[in-house]
Amino acid sequence: MDNNELIAALIYKRNEAEQDIITLKKRVALRRSELHQIDCAIKVLTPDLRTARLIATRHARSRFFVSGELSRRCQDALREAKGTWITAEDIARIAIREKGLSPDDAAIRGDFTRRLLWTLNRFVKRETVEKEGWGTAARWRVVS
Known part of the structure; x- marks a missing residue:
């Protein structure tokens, strides 16, 4: 050439x-x-x-959770914690693992954590859960 x-x-x-x-x-x-x-x-x-x-x-619905599932997951996690402090991220990691999703996916973990925070904050308003801290660093436990 x-x-x-x-x-x-x-x-x-x-x-x-x-x-x-x-x-x-x-x-x-x-x-x-x-x-x-x-x-x-x-x-x-x-x-x-x-x-x-x-x-x-x-108020966007999640494709990962059915109606009432977030409340059930929070209640179960708080019950299993037996009065010790737990974070929304801890509950999110459990949910991600149980649903067979990738725990390394930051977007899914962030979405789960945000939705769980909303749910846990509703529990605080009902005075069934104690909250310590703020945002994703907040810790939760059943009122003793």
Whole structure:
């Protein structure tokens, strides 16, 4: 293969890459336009995007838990702890293992922990559970 053929092949590949970039830039521009339209619609309904995200996830059902399962899991874990402190993350790890999911998946572990925190905080309001600490570092135990 002489240099002319090699140069022609390289120019062809360069043109191909350049066309791919142009196509991708058009797709990005289209998606940005769609994103802008969605943001405008959100602004009509809520004051800002952060509030909209909170509203959207506040009562979202989990595909991993059936109705009442979170409360049962919390109650079982607290009962098995026999008055010792337990964290929501401890309960989440047990649930993840029992459901056969990957314990290394941070997104699933975070989702489980967040949902369990909501449930445990409801128990505190009912005065059936004591809470020590704040957020994911909080510890829980049955009221003695």
